Amino acid sequence: MFRLPCLGLLVIIAxxxxxxxxxxxxxxxxxxxxxxxxxxxxTKELQQQLDQHPLRTTPAWKDTAIFAKGLAWALxxxxxxSVADRELLEQGTQRGKQRLAALTDQTPxxxxxxxxxxxxxxxxxxxxxxxxxxxxxKSYDPAKPIRLDVVLHGSSRPVGISELRFIARFDEGDAQQxxxxxxxxxxxxxxxxxxxxxxWSGETDVFEAIEDVCHRYNIDRERIVLRGMSMGASGTWHLxxxxxxxxxxxxxxxxxxxxxxxxxxxxxxxVKVGPLPAHQELGLHMLDSIDYAANAAVIPAIACMGEKDxxxxxxxxxxxxxxxxxxxxxxxxxxxTGHVIDPVTQGEQLRRxxxxxxxxxxxxxxxxxxxxxxxxxxxxxxxxxxxxxxxxRAELVARWQDNQLVIEEPLxxxxxAILKSKLPMIPRxxxxxxxxxxxxxxxxFTRDRLVIERQxxxxxxxxxxxxxxxxxxxxxxxxxxxxxxxxxxxxxRGTGRPWNxxxxxxxxxxxxxxxxxxxxxxxxxxxxxxxxSVTKDDIETKNLILFGDPGSNRLIARVLKHLxxxxxxxxxxxxxxxxxxxxxxxxxxxxxxxxxxxxxYVVLNSGHTFREADLAKFNYLLYPHWGDWAVLKLDPAPATxxxxxxxxxxxxxGFYDENWADIQQP
Numbered sequence: 012m013f014r015l016p017c018l019g020l021l022v023i024i025a026x027x028x029x030x031x032x033x034x035x036x037x038x039x040x041x042x043x044x045x046x047x048x049x050x051x052x053x054t055k056e057l058q059q060q061l062d063q064h065p066l067r068t069t070p071a072w073k074d075t076a077i078f079a080k081g082l083a084w085a086l087x088x089x090x091x092x093s094v095a096d097r098e099l100l101e102q103g104t105q106r107g108k109q110r111l112a113a114l115t116d117q118t119p120x121x122x123x124x125x126x127x128x129x130x131x132x133x134x135x136x137x138x139x140x141x142x143x144x145x146x147x148x149k150s151y152d153p154a155k156p157i158r159l160d161v162v163l164h165g166s167s168r169p170v171g172i173s174e175l176r177f178i179a180r181f182d183e184g185d186a187q188q189x190x191x192x193x194x195x196x197x198x199x200x201x202x203x204x205x206x207x208x209x210x211w212s213g214e215t216d217v218f219e220a221i222e223d224v225c226h227r228y229n230i231d232r233e234r235i236v237l238r239g240m241s242m243g244a245s246g247t248w249h250l251x252x253x254x255x256x257x258x259x260x261x262x263x264x265x266x267x268x269x270x271x272x273x274x275x276x277x278x279x280x281x282v283k284v285g286p287l288p289a290h291q292e293l294g295l296h297m298l299d300s301i302d303y304a305a306n307a308a309v310i311p312a313i314a315c316m317g318e319k320d321x322x323x324x325x326x327x328x329x330x331x332x333x334x335x336x337x338x339x340x341x342x343x344x345x346x347x348t349g350h351v352i353d354p355v356t357q358g359e360q361l362r363r364x365x366x367x368x369x370x371x372x373x374x375x376x377x378x379x380x381x382x383x384x385x386x387x388x389x390x391x392x393x394x395x396x397x398x399x400x401x402x403x404r405a406e407l408v409a410r411w412q413d414n415q416l417v418i419e420e421p422l423x424x425x426x427x428a429i430l431k432s433k434l435p436m437i438p439r440x441x442x443x444x445x446x447x448x449x450x451x452x453x454x455x456f457t458r459d460r461l462v463i464e465r466q467x468x469x470x471x472x473x474x475x476x477x478x479x480x481x482x483x484x485x486x487x488x489x490x491x492x493x494x495x496x497x498x499x500x501x502x503x504r505g506t507g508r509p510w511n512x513x514x515x516x517x518x519x520x521x522x523x524x525x526x527x528x529x530x531x532x533x534x535x536x537x538x539x540x541x542x543x544s545v546t547k548d549d550i551e552t553k554n555l556i557l558f559g560d561p562g563s564n565r566l567i568a569r570v571l572k573h574l575x576x577x578x579x580x581x582x583x584x585x586x587x588x589x590x591x592x593x594x595x596x597x598x599x600x601x602x603x604x605x606x607x608x609x610x611x612y613v614v615l616n617s618g619h620t621f622r623e624a625d626l627a628k629f630n631y632l633l634y635p636h637w638g639d640w641a642v643l644k645l646d647p648a649p650a651t652x653x654x655x656x657x658x659x660x661x662x663x664x665g666f667y668d669e670n671w672a673d674i675q676q677p
Contacts, residue, residue, distance in 0.1 A: 038093070039091035039092055039093045039096070040091055040092070041090055041091050041092075042092060042097070047086070050082070050086060050100055050104065051086055053104050054079060054082040054083055054086060054104070057078070057079045057082070057104070057107045057108065057111065058079045058083065060111060061075065061076050061079055061111065064111075064114065064115070066114055066115075066117075069114075070122070070130075070132075070223075070226075070227065071110075071113075071114050071119035071122065072114060073130075073131040073132055073133055073140055074110060074119070074121065074122075074129070074130050074131050075107060075110035075111050075114050075131075076131060076140045077129060077130075077131035077140055077141075077142040077174070077178060078103045078104075078106050078107030078110065078178070079107050080131075080139075080140045080142075080174060080534075081103055081142070081172075081174035081175040081178055082100065082103045082104065082107070082175070084171045084172070084173070084174055084534065085099075085100060085103075085171040085172040085174070085175055086100075086171070087171055088170060088171030088531060089170055089171035089172050092172070096172050096175075096176075099172060099175045099176065099179055100172075100175070102175075102179070102182075103175050103178070106182060109185065110185065113185065119185075120185045120186060120187075121185040122227070124147065124185065124186075124187055125147045125148065125149050125151060125187065125191040126146065126147060126149075126183055126187075126188075126189065126191035126192070127144065127145070127146050127180075127181040127182070127183050127191075128144065128145050128146075128147065128181060128182075128183075129142060129143075129144055129178045129181040129182040130142070130143055130144070130145060130223070130227075131143070132219060132220065132223040134212075134215070134216065134219055134535065135219065135498070135499050136212050136215055136219075136496070136497065136498060136499055136500070136535075137212075137499075137500070137529070137533075137535040137536065137537065137538050138535070138536070138538065139534060139535030139536065141202060141204065141216055141219070141220070141534070141535075142174055142177060142178050142202050143199060143200060143201045143202055143220045143223070143224075144177070144178075144180060144181030144198075144199075144200040145181070145197060145198060145199055145200070145224060145228075146181070146191075146192065146194075146197065146198040146200075147191065147197055147228070148191060148192060148193050148194050148195070148196070148197060149190070149191040149192065149193040150193050150195075151197060151228070152229075153228070153229050154229070155229065156229050156230065156231035156234075157195075157196060157197050157228070157229060157230060157231060158195065158196035158197070158231055158234040158235075158236065158368055159196065159197055159198075159199060159221070159224065159225075159228075159230045159231070159234065159235045159236070160196045160197070160198045160199070160235075160236045160237075160238060161198075161199045161201065161217065161220075161221060161235065161236065161237045161238070161258075162198050162199065162200050162238055162239055162243065163200075163201065163203065163209060163217070163237070163238070163239030163242070163243030163244075163246040163247060164177075164200060164202075164203070164239065164242070164243050165239070165240055165241035165242045165243050166206060166208075166241055166242040166630065167205065167206060168206070169205045169206040169531070169532055169626070169627075173205045173206075173534075174202070174205075174534070177202050177205075180200075181200065195365070196234075196236070197224075197228060197230070199220060199221065199224050201216055201217045201220040201221075202216065202534075203216045203217060203246070204216050204532075204533050204534050205532070205534060206242075206532070206626075206630055207532075207533075207626075207630050207633055208242055208245050208246055208249065208630035208631065208633070209242075209245075209246030209249055209250060210249070210298065210630070210633055211493055211494075211496060211497055211533075211619070211633070212496055212497055212533055213246075214249075214250060214497065215497045215498070217246075217250060218257075221235070231371065233259065233371035233372045234259050234368050234369075234371045234372070235257065235258050235259060236258060236259060236260050236261075236262065236364055236368055237250060237251050237257075237258045237260075237261050237262070238261065238262030238263065238264070238360075238364070239262075239263065239264065239266070240264040240265060240266075240352055241264075241265055241266065241350065242266070242630065243263075243264075243266070244263035244264050244265050244266025244314075245263075245266035245267045245268070245300070246266070247261050247262065247263040247266060248261070248263050248266055248268050248300035248312075248329070249298070249300050251263075251310055251312065252300050252303035252304065252306045252307065252310065253300075253303055253306070253382070253387040254387065254389075255306040255309040255310040255380070255390050255391075256309070256310075256372070256389060256390050256391045258310055258372075259310075259367065259368045259371060259372045260310070260311050260312070260313065260364045260367040260368050261310055261311070261312040261313070261314075262312070262313055262314075262315075262360055262361070262364050263312065263314050263315070264314070264315040264316070264352060264357065264360070265315065265316050265317060265320050265322055265325075265326075265350055266322075266325060266326075267322060267325045267631065268299065268300045268301045268325050268326075268328055268329045268332075269295075269299045269300070269301045269325075269328060270284050270295050270298065270299055270631050270634065271284055271285075271295075272324065272325075272328060273322070273325060273631055274629075274631060276321060276322060276324075277321075278321065281629070282628060282629060282632060284631070284632070288664070289665075290637075290638040290664055290665040290666060291634065291635070291636060291638075293401075293402035293638070293666065294402065294491060294634050294635035294636075294638060295634055296383040296384070296402045296403075297383060297384050297386065297402065297491075297634075297635065298634055300329070301328055301329060301332045302332075302381075302383055302404070303381055303382070303383075303387070304329060304332035304333045304335070304336055304338070304381075305336040305338070305379055305380075305381040305406070306379075306380060306381055306390070307333055307336075307338055307340070308336070308338055308379050309375065309378065309379070309380065309390060309391070311367050312340070312341065313341050313343070313360050313363045313364055313367075314326055314329070314340060314341060314342045314343065314360075315342070315343045315344075315345065315352075315353075315356050315357060315360050316342055316343070316344055316345070317344075317345045317347075317348035317349050317350060317351060317353065318344050318345060318346045318347055318348060319347060319348060319349045320348070320349050320350045321349065321350060322350060326340065326342050330342060341363075343356050343359055343360055344356075373435075374391060374392060374433055374434065374435040375391060375435070376410070376411050376435055377409065377410045377411070378390055378391060378392070378393055378407065378408070378409045378410075379406070379407070379408045379409075380393055380395075380406070380407045380408075381404060381405070381406050382395060382405050383401070383402050383403065383404060383405065384398075384401055384402060384489060385397075385398060385401070385484060385485060385486045385487075385489040386486070386487075386489055386494060388486040389486075390407075391430075391433055392429060392430045392431075392433035392434050392435075393407050393409060393427060393428070393429060393430070394427060394428040394430065394460075394486070395407065395424055395426075395427050395486075396426040396427055396428055396462065396485060396486065397424065397425040397426030397427075397464070397483060397484075397485065397669065398423055398424060398425065398484070398669060399423045399424070399425055399669065400423060400668075400669065400675070401484065401489065401490075401666060401669065401675065402666070403423050404422065404423060405421075405422055405423040405424050406421070406422040406423070406424075407419075407421055407422075407424065407427060411435075411436075411438070414436075414438055414439040414440075415438055415439060415440045415441070415442060416429075416434075416438040416440075416441050416442070416450070417442045418441070418442065418443045418444070418463075419444070420443075420444035420445070421443070421444070421465075424465075425464065425465050425669075426462065426463070426464040426465070426473070427462070427463055427464075428460045428461060428462045428463070429441075429460070429461045429463065430459055430460060430461075431459050431460075431461055432459050437450070438450050441463075443463055443469075443470035444469065444470055445469065446469035446470035446471065448463070448470065448471060448472060451472065456472075456475065458475060482602075482670050482671060482672070483669055483670055483671075484667075484669050484670070484671060487610075488602055488610065488611075488612065490600050490638070490639040490666065490667070491600065491620075491635040491637070491638050491639050491666070492598065492599070492600045492614060492617050492619075492620050492635065492637055492638070492639065492640075493619050493620055493621075493635050494600070494612070495554040495556065495600055495612045495614045496529075496533075496554075496618070496619060498554060499552060499553045499554065500538065500553050500554040500555070500556055500612075501538045501539070501540060501545070501549050501553040501554070501555055501556065502522060502525070502526075502537055502538060502539045502540075502556040502558065502618075503539075503540055503541070503542050503545055503555055503556065503557050503558065503564065503566055504518075504519070504522055504539060504540075504541055504542065504558050504559065504564070505518075505541075505542050505557075505558065505559030505560075505562075505563030505564030505565070505567070506541050506542055506543055506563070506565075507542070507559075507562055507563045507564065507565060508562055508563065509559060509560050509562045509563035510560045510561065510562040510563070510580045510592065511560060511562075511580075511592060511593050513593065513594075513645050514559075514560050514592070514593075514596045514645060515559060515560065515563050517596060517616075517643070517645055517646075518558040518559045518560070518563070518596065518616055519558070519559075521558065521616060521617070521618070522539070522558045522618075524618070524622075524623075525537060525618030525619070526539065527623075528618065528619065528622070528623050528626060529618065529619075531623075531626075532623070532626040532627075538553075542557075542564050542565045542566050543565070545566060550603070550605050550606060550611075551606055551607065551611070552611075553611065554603070554611050554612040554613070554614065555603055555605075555611070555612070555613050555614070556614045556617075556618070557570075557613060557614065557615055557616070558615075558616055559616075560578075560592075560596070561578065562580075566605075567615065569605060570603065570604055570605060570613055573601075573604035574599065574601050574604075574613070574615075575599070575601055575640075575667055575671055575672055576597055576599065576640075577589070578592065578597060579592065580592060583595050583596075583597055583642065585597050585599070585640060585642050586640060586642060586663050586664070586665055586674050587642075587663055590642065590662070594644060594645050595642055595643060595644055595645060595662065596616055596642075596643045596645060597615055597616065597640070597641075597642060597643070598614075598615055598616045598617040598637060598640065598641045598642075598643060599614070599615050599617075599639060599640035599641070600612055600613070600614045600617075600639050600640070601613055601639075601667070601671050602671060616643070617637065617641070619633075620635055620636040620637040620641075621633050621634070621636050622659075636664075637661065637664040638664050638665050638666040639665065639666045639667045640664060640665060640666075640667065640674075641661050641662075641663070641664035642661070642662040642663050642664070643659055643660060643661060643662065644660040644661075644662045645660075646660065
C-alpha cells in the first residue's frame with residue numbers, strides 16, 4: 012500500500028446522510044403561508060410555460076426545466092426550510108425565469124460557457140427531467156476530443172430540496188465570469204436520482220448523463236474515467252467492475268464493496284443485514300462489487316482511504332478479494348485522516364489516473380471476465396449470452412497463442428459471442444476448452460457477432476440468425492423484478508371486473524404505493540395508463556408492469572397462458588403447491604410474449620421489491636427482496652381505496668431457471 016505524509020488540510024465531501032451527520036446552520040422553519048402560495052404559483056406558471064414552449068425537445072429546454080422540477084419537489088415534500096434553503100427556493104425561481112427568457116430568445120449562453128454549469132436531460136426510463144453538473148475547463152476546445160471524468164457524489168438524505176441543493180453546486184449563472192479551472196479533462200457529476208448507490212435507475216442515470224454530455228461536448232470515449240468518494244466510491248466499484256470496458260480507469264475514494272460486512276460497521280442506527288433467505292442471498296451477487304474483483308485486471312483502479320476511516324475495512328476486503336484472483340489493489344492511505352478527502356492523497360490518485368488514461372482504452376490481447384448475471388455480460392470483445400445458472404460465478408478467460416484465439420473452458424456459461432470488429436487482430440483459428448474451431452472468413456460469416464455455444468459434441472459456432480433465443484434468459488432480459496425499472500417501462504391498471512375483489516384492492520393500493528415511492532425517491536412521475544389505452548408502440552418499446560388479475564386487466568388475460576405460472580379463478584400455482592386465488596396474488600417478471608422477439612419484460616403486481624422503509628434508511632438495503640417471482644398472501648382485511656396497503660405477506664419467493672420455466676433451487 013502506498014502511504015503519503017500526513018498533511019493537515021482536509022476537504023469534507025459528504026455532509027449528510029449515510030456517511031456523516033447533517034449540520035444545520037440555522038433552524039428550519041415552515042414557510043409563511045403567503046410565501047408558500049407565491050412560490051407554488053410561480054412554480055406552476057413556470058412549468059406551464061415550459062409545457063407549452065415550442066422548443067420543448069431541445070437540450071436548452073431541459074436545462075431550464077431542472078429548476079421547475081427542483082422547485083416542485085421541494086415544495087411537495089418539505090414543510091420546513093433553513094435560511095439557506097429558502098434562498099435556494101428564491102434562487103431557483105429566478106434562475107428558472109432567466110433561463111426561460113434566454114430559451115425563448117434562443118440565446119442559451121450557458122451552452123458555450125466554461126466553468127461550472129447545471130444541465131439536464133430527459134430520461135428514457137420514465138420521461139423525467141434529471142439534472143447533472145459539468146465543470147468545463149477554461150482551455151476546452153470543441154475541435155479537440157477531451158477526457159471525461161465522471162465524478163459520483165457521496166450519500167445525502169433524500170429530501171424534497173435535494174435537486175435544488177445539487178443544482179446550486181454547479182449553477183454560477185449563465186454569463187461567463189471569474190476564472191474557470193483549467194484541468195485537462197471535463198468533469199461530469201450525475202445526480203443518480205439522489206440516493207441509491209447508483210443502482211437500478213440510478214445506474215441508468217449515470218450512463219444516460221454520459222451520453223447527453225457526449226452529444227454536447229467533444230468527448231474522447233476512449234478516455235472516460237469513473238471516480239467518486241464515499242457512496243460515490245461504492246458506485247465507482249459497482250459500475251466500474253461490472254462494466255469494465257466502459258472506462259479507462261477507476262478512482263474510488265473510501266467506498267463499501269459488500270452488503271453484510273458493511274452493515275456491521277459500528278455506526279449508530281446502521282441496520283445489520285444478517286443471514287437472509289436463500290433467494291435474497293443469491294440476489295446480493297448482482298450488487299456486491301467484491302464478487303467482481305477479478306475484472307480489475309481489465310480496468311485499472313487507483314483507490315484511496317483515510318487511515319482512520321471507519322469504513323477502512325471495505326478496501327481491505329477488496330484487496331483480499333483481488334489477491335484471491337492473483338491481483339493486488341493499489342490503495343493510497345492518507346495517514347491520520349478519517350472519512351474525508353485529503354487533497355494530497357487525491358492529487359497522487361489523479362496523477363496516476365492521468366498516466367493510465369493518457370493513451371486511452373486499448374483492445375486487450377488477454378481478457379478475463381467474471382460475472383454473476385447476464386445484466387453484466389460484456390467485456391471488450393467478449394459477451395456472455397447464456398448461463399447454466401444465474402447468481403453463480405461465471406468466467407471467461409481468453410488469450411492469444413500465435414495466431415490462435417484460445418479460450419479456456421468457460422465456467423457456468425452455455426453461450427457467448429466474440430465481437431470481430433473489436434478484436435485486436437483476426438485469428439486463424441479458435442480453441443474453446445478442448446474444441447478446435449476454424450475461424451470463419453468474412454465471406455463465410457458476415458455478421459460482427461460470432462456466437463459460440465455448447466453443443467453435444469463440444470463448443471461450436473451457433474447457426475447464423477437474427478432472432479434471439481425466445482425462451483432463454485439473455486442480456487437485458489434476465490430479471491429480477493427490480494430490473495424492469497432500469498429501462499423504459501409503463502404501469503398498466505385494469506379497468507375490467509376482477510376475479511377477486513380483495514386482490515384488486517391490493518393491486519390498486521400497491522400501484523398507488525409504487526407511484527408515491529417512485530416520485531419521492533426516484534424523482535419522476537410514474538408512467539401509468541389504463542389497460543384500454545395501451546398502444547402497440549407501448550407494448551413494443553416498454554416493459555409492461557401490469558396490476559390486477561386476468562379479469563380486471565385485459566393485458567394480464569392476453570399474456571397469462573405464456574407466463575410461468577398456473578392461475579385460474581380458483582387456484583394459483585407458483586413455486587410450490589397450489590393455493591387459493593381468493594387469498595393470494597402472484598408477482599413476477601418474465602419476457603413479454605406480446606412483443607415481436609420478446610425483447611421487453613412483463614411484470615405482474617409489483618413495483619420495486621424494496622419499500623419506503625428501506626429507501627428512507629440506507630442505500631445498501633436496496634437489494635432484490637423477491638427475485639423473479641413471489642406469492643403474496645392477501646390480508647383478510649385489505650387496505651381500502653386511498654390508503655397504503657398493509658405490509659406485504661410473502662408466502663414464498665425466488666428465481667426462475669435459465670429458460671424462465673422451472674423454479675431455480677438455491
